[in-house]
Amino acid sequence: MIQPLLALQDAVTPWWVDLNLWLSGMGRGTDADGSVLAPGIGTPGGLDDWIDTGKLPTLIAILIYAFLMLRSQAKAKAGAEIPIRRIAGLDALDEAIGRSTEMGRPVLYVPGIDEIKEIQTIYSMMILRHVARKTAEYGTPLIVPVKDSVVMTFAEEACKQGCLDAGRPDAFIADNVRYLSNEQFAYCAGVAGIMNREKPAANIMLGMFFAESLILAETGYASGAIQVAGTAKQHQLPFFVAACDYTIIGEEYFAVTAYLTREPGLLGTIRAADIIKVIVIILFVLGVILATATGNGTETSPSLFDVYGRLFG
Amino acid sequence: MKREIPIALTVICGLLITWAFFSPSELSQAVNVELTAWASIFFAVAFLLGIGNLVRISLKQISARHPDWPYKALLMLMLFGYLSIGLLEIHGVIESEYGDKAYQDWIYERIFKPLQSTMFALLAFYIASAAFRAFRARSMEATLLLTAGALVMLGQVPLPIAPPEVGAFFARVQGFLMAYVNAAGQSAIIMGAALGTLATGLRIVLGLERSYLSE
Amino acid sequence: MAQATDLDRRWIFLAMGVLVVGLFASGVSSPMPVSRYVSDYYDTIEALPEGSVVMLSADFDPASAAELFPTYQATIHHLMRRGIRVVNVATWPAAPPYTRKAFDAIAPAYGREYGTDWVELGFKPGDDVAMAQIGQSIRTTYPRDDRDGTAIDQLPLMSEVGDSFEGIELLLTMSAGYPGILEWIAQAGGRYDMTMLAATTAVQTPDLFAYYPTQLAGFCGGATGATQYLQLVANSAGTATIMDQAPLDELLAVKEKNQKRMVIQMWGHLLIIALIVLGNVLYFRGRKAVA
Numbered sequence: 001m002i003q004p005l006l007a008l009q010d011a012v013t014p015w016w017v018d019l020n021l022w023l024s025g026m027g028r029g030t031d032a033d034g035s036v037l038a039p040g041i042g043t044p045g046g047l048d049d050w051i052d053t054g055k056l057p058t059l060i061a062i063l064i065y066a067f068l069m070l071r072s073q074a075k076a077k078a079g080a081e082i083p084i085r086r087i088a089g090l091d092a093l094d095e096a097i098g099r100s101t102e103m104g105r106p107v108l109y110v111p112g113i114d115e116i117k118e119i120q121t122i123y124s125m126m127i128l129r130h131v132a133r134k135t136a137e138y139g140t141p142l143i144v145p146v147k148d149s150v151v152m153t154f155a156e157e158a159c160k161q162g163c164l165d166a167g168r169p170d171a172f173i174a175d176n177v178r179y180l181s182n183e184q185f186a187y188c189a190g191v192a193g194i195m196n197r198e199k200p201a202a203n204i205m206l207g208m209f210f211a212e213s214l215i216l217a218e219t220g221y222a223s224g225a226i227q228v229a230g231t232a233k234q235h236q237l238p239f240f241v242a243a244c245d246y247t248i249i250g251e252e253y254f255a256v257t258a259y260l261t262r263e264p265g266l267l268g269t270i271r272a273a274d275i276i277k278v279i280v281i282i283l284f285v286l287g288v289i290l291a292t293a294t295g296n297g298t299e300t301s302p303s304l305f306d307v308y309g310r311l312f313g
Numbered sequence: 314m315k316r317e318i319p320i321a322l323t324v325i326c327g328l329l330i331t332w333a334f335f336s337p338s339e340l341s342q343a344v345n346v347e348l349t350a351w352a353s354i355f356f357a358v359a360f361l362l363g364i365g366n367l368v369r370i371s372l373k374q375i376s377a378r379h380p381d382w383p384y385k386a387l388l389m390l391m392l393f394g395y396l397s398i399g400l401l402e403i404h405g406v407i408e409s410e411y412g413d414k415a416y417q418d419w420i421y422e423r424i425f426k427p428l429q430s431t432m433f434a435l436l437a438f439y440i441a442s443a444a445f446r447a448f449r450a451r452s453m454e455a456t457l458l459l460t461a462g463a464l465v466m467l468g469q470v471p472l473p474i475a476p477p478e479v480g481a482f483f484a485r486v487q488g489f490l491m492a493y494v495n496a497a498g499q500s501a502i503i504m505g506a507a508l509g510t511l512a513t514g515l516r517i518v519l520g521l522e523r524s525y526l527s528e
Numbered sequence: 529m530a531q532a533t534d535l536d537r538r539w540i541f542l543a544m545g546v547l548v549v550g551l552f553a554s555g556v557s558s559p560m561p562v563s564r565y566v567s568d569y570y571d572t573i574e575a576l577p578e579g580s581v582v583m584l585s586a587d588f589d590p591a592s593a594a595e596l597f598p599t600y601q602a603t604i605h606h607l608m609r610r611g612i613r614v615v616n617v618a619t620w621p622a623a624p625p626y627t628r629k630a631f632d633a634i635a636p637a638y639g640r641e642y643g644t645d646w647v648e649l650g651f652k653p654g655d656d657v658a659m660a661q662i663g664q665s666i667r668t669t670y671p672r673d674d675r676d677g678t679a680i681d682q683l684p685l686m687s688e689v690g691d692s693f694e695g696i697e698l699l700l701t702m703s704a705g706y707p708g709i710l711e712w713i714a715q716a717g718g719r720y721d722m723t724m725l726a727a728t729t730a731v732q733t734p735d736l737f738a739y740y741p742t743q744l745a746g747f748c749g750g751a752t753g754a755t756q757y758l759q760l761v762a763n764s765a766g767t768a769t770i771m772d773q774a775p776l777d778e779l780l781a782v783k784e785k786n787q788k789r790m791v792i793q794m795w796g797h798l799l800i801i802a803l804i805v806l807g808n809v810l811y812f813r814g815r816k817a818v819a
Contacts, residue, residue: 052337059335065508066515073521114706115356115655119510122517125525149363150356154525175370179363184705185432185591197381210705211433211591211731218439221446222537232506234499235735239440242447250502254509257524265521273508280504334719346664353654353661421625426590429622433591437796441544442537445803449811459808463801469730469752470794471558484561496737503738 068275073268082267089228089246090259096202096226097134106141106176107131108200110191110216112207112231113147113184116154120232124207125151125158126257131204132162136171144177145194147187152179188212192219205229205244206253209236217243230256320520327518367392395420465490535810540803547795557787558794559759565736566756568746569725570606572698578611581688582698583662585712589622592704592729598782599727599754600702601630602761605779608638609768613685614646615696617670619658619707621651624674637772642675643683650674655707659715665691693720700725705732709744717743727753755790758783 051059076082100107109131111124128144135142144159146152156177163172180190192215195203203220205213206229213229213236220227221243229240230248240247248256251273258266326348333345371385379385398416401407409415450456468487472480516522576582584603588596607614616631618624628648635646642648649670652658661669666689672679680686689695699722703709709726716722723745728736730750740747748757762783765776 050336050338052335055335062511062515065511066519069512069515117352117657119513119517122525123513126522129524146363149361149366150359152363152366153359157526175373177366178370179366182360182363183429184589185429188432193384208706211436211729214439214443215432215435218443232502232509234502234506235731237502239443242443243439251505251509254506254513265516269512269516273505273512276508277505342664346661346668349654349657349661349664350668352657356657357653418625421622425622426593429589429591430594433594437548438541438544441796441800441803442540444800445535445540445807446537448804448807450808459804463804466797466801469750470797471560471790472794473556473558473791474794481561484563488563491734492737495734499734500738 065272065276069269069272071268072271072275073265076264076268076271082264082271084255084259084267084270087248087252087255087259089230089248089252090256092226092228092246093131093204093260094134096204096228097131097138097140099226100135100201101138101140103201105199105201106143107135107202107204108191108194108198108220108225109142109144110203110205110207111144111146111151111155112205112209113187113212114208115148116150118208120208120253121148121151122154123254123256125154127206127260128155128158129162129165130257130260132159132172133165134162136163136166136168139168139171141173142176143194143198143200145180145187145191146177147180147182147184149179149182152177184210184212188215191216195219195223195225199223200225203227203229205231205240206248206256207231208233209240214239214243220244316523316526319526320523323517324520327514331518364392461490461494544796544799547799548792551792551795552788555788556791557784558791559787560752560755560790562756562760563753565740565747565749566753567760568741569727569748569753569757570746570760572723572725572745573603573606573610573612576610576612576697579613580697581613581615581685581695582607582700583615583617583693583696585699585701586616586618586623586627587620587708587712588626588702588704589620593626595729595751595754596702596704596727597626597630598751598786599748599757600626601634601779601782602754602758603700603702603727604630604634605765605775606761608635608640608645609765611645613644615649615666615685615689616646617649617662618651619655620704621653624648624650628675633778634775637770637775638768639771643678644685647673647680647683647685648675649680656711656715659707659711660719663693663716663720667691693722696722698723698725701727703728703732705729708732709747710735713739713743727757751786751789751793755783755786758786 072082097107109128111128112118112121114121116122116125132142142159144155146155156174159177160169160172163169181187191212194200195216196219200223203216203225205216205220205227209216209229209231210233213231217227217229217240227244228246228248229244230253231237231240232250232253234250237247237249241249254273255270257263258270329341329344330348333341368389371389374385375382375389395417398407398420399414402414402416407416412418444462448455448459448462450459464483465487468483468485468490472483513522584607586600588600604614614631616627618627631642631646631648635642640646649666650673652662652669654661658669666686667680670680673683693699693716699712699716701709701712701724703712703726709724709728709732712724712726717724724743725746726736726744727748728750730752733747733749733753736744736747736749748754758779762780765779770776
């Protein structure tokens with residue numbers, strides 16, 4: 001991409017070339033002839049001392065996203081209706097807990113095997129609070145095996161809070177939040193042991209999963225439990241789809257608490273994500289059209305500015 | 314205060330790390346290095362919390378003669394046994410003619426490695442039973458899914474039992490499915506999930522998301 | 529439907545077990561055609577100038593070693609044959625015993641010396657945080673090596689490596705999951721524009737196509753990719769001056785073993801396809817009977 005850009009720059013240096021150079025941070029400092037390529041770049045105390053200009057587009061995109069999110073939240077709080085389509089896997093959560101209650105058997109909640117710094121794990125803790133509230137309301141034991149000790153403290157808090165939300169603080173059983181092992185397969189064997197020995201009637205697996213997903217899902221199937229699984233980890237989804245009764249796929253996972261609680265702040269977040277998605281799709285289509293029209297389709301990562309330059313430059 | 318202080322810390326640390334991602338300034342990078350070092354230490358120390366939980370629950374079940382108590386006893390034996398052997402070897406209390414960490418290595422090679430490999434190998438059996446049970450041509454989508462799965466499986470291996478053209482055909486089909494259909498689907502899921510991750514991350518960093526903390 | 533679900537799944541386990549064990553005993557092997565992803569992995573290493581420094585991250589454990597360790601061994605052969613120097617790190621605690629064993633067996637056979645041609649920095653806890661730290665400052669992250677606790681600045685190779693991956697041409701990871709290639713892409717590829725190569729378990733491989741070839745220059749996926757790469761490395765092994773033939777013989781044996789495994793995998797895949805067909809036949813017969 002550098003060669004065509006420099007060729008264009010020699011000819012006219014149109015505005016989009018300057019902008020592209022400035023945004024991408026390419027050729028930071030001065031050019032071979034000593035001229036400064038873009039304003040504020042390469043000069044002492046200039047912009048690039050404080051902002052990595054190569055990451056500026058990312059920053060702008062995040063700020064737009066944050067703006068849309070806050071605006072959507074404000075709208076939702078003001079009473080605007082934000083509908084969410086039906087997600088079967090989420091409706092099944094209550095059904096699974098109800099079934100466990102009828103059978104007098106516990107509910108098993110597996111929050112994945114990642115650490116708390118993973119957003120999916122934090123999200124899993126938020127869903128756990130909802131599940132703990134439901135199980136406390138029904139008086140059903142909830143077992144939460146964890147692989148990480150920090151996640152354990154969060155899981156304890158989530159369960160405790162869920163019981164408080166239900167008005168049943170006594171329903172919290174500290175021994176049911178269990179640290180098993182920090183080793184992936186030792187943890188997996190421990191969870192499989194709980195499934196086989198304590199026979200939970202519902203297995204809820206929500207969070208970040210790896211190779212243990214199929215072992216857990218198949219063991220849960222063999223133990224006769226109803227299984228609801230969800231992850232945004234795309235390469236484990238096929239295993240859950242094959243072996244579980246309900247699967248929450250990809251970004252549906254991040255809609256769980258909004259769907260369950262209908263809290264305006266969370267609904268606004270979903271709306272903002274959808275708006276961004278539409279913008280991204282439009283950019284995709286535009287990029288494909290421009291790349292195709294200029295015969296630039298064989299390039300691995302054609303810059304939109306470069307394509308624009310070739311078309312109109 | 315139990316809730317406000319953690320939220321304030323989350324917001325401050327989140328903003329500092331975000332600043333360090335976008336700013337190459339010396340100050341932001343120094344803060345970033347310091348905070349990531351704290352995080353490493355924090356995660357290492359927090360490990361003890363887990364061990365505490367494990368020991369507490371296991372000892373309780375052993376003393377109450379819970380039906381699972383023999384498993385718990387074995388767990389405690391392995392946990393403290395391996396830890397003790399490591400400590401004794403490090404401090405030279407026990408020595409072996411086979412090397413510095415010979416006893417630890419023996420446990421690693423003879424117990425840990427085979428157990429881990431066995432657990433991973435279980436996948437071969439479980440995928441076979443899941444395929445038999447779950448892949449049904451119930452609908453157009455399900456039929457496409459199982460056909461694509463079968464084609465990829467055939468293209469992934471050499472087919473010495475078939476003419477070379479047949480093997481090459483399946484390899485081409487597999488290549489096409491993986492590089493275009495799979496990559497497109499993966500990208501879409503990654504992007505959707507990334508937006509969800511970003512939204513949740515922003516809510517946490519901005520202090521808007523508090524439900525993961527108790528009240 | 530009833531018939532299909534009534535079949536005790538232990539019969540399926542038995543069929544798979546007998547098939548795999550039986551084929552292991554029979555010893556049939558078959559070469560694999562090389563895919564472009566694997567040939568890009570090979571070519572990227574080939575294109576490095578002699579004396580370049582690369583970082584090799586061992587992000588696996590015994591569970592995934594069957595898939596990844598052969599590629600790890602072949603990669604060391606390839607790098608050592610080409611005279612490329614290696615900074616060896618690990619983000620999985622169970623990886624270092626493998627890495628030391630492999631380097632100690634292979635590197636000296638090509639006349640390479642510890643400290644000059646490769647260094648062993650060992651395991652660093654913290655997953656992607658550890659990766660970020662390695663990127664920020666390798667000296668702060670690893671003040672000493674993992675071999676005998678030598679201060680990092682006393683190792684001649686490390687004098688050419690600075691912060692922010694300065695001096696490192698390429699980053700290779702043998703990735704079994706988390707943390708692995710996706711975290712390296714974010715921490716090293718995204719932040720420092722590092723060229724990356726990866727060997728991954730088969731289950732992780734579909735993820736990689738979305739990153740190839742922009743963020744990932746090439747990859748070896750699962751046992752299939754490992755076999756293809758082993759073939760390429762074994763074919764070019766004769767071009768090197770080697771002081772000890774034993775590691776090379778071992779590589780050829782590993783290649784042969786992997787080619788046998790591919791035949792076993794083929795029959796395993798055919799069994800799964802047969803089970804899918806059988807399951808569907810029983811399902812449709814059951815539906816017809818109900819109707």
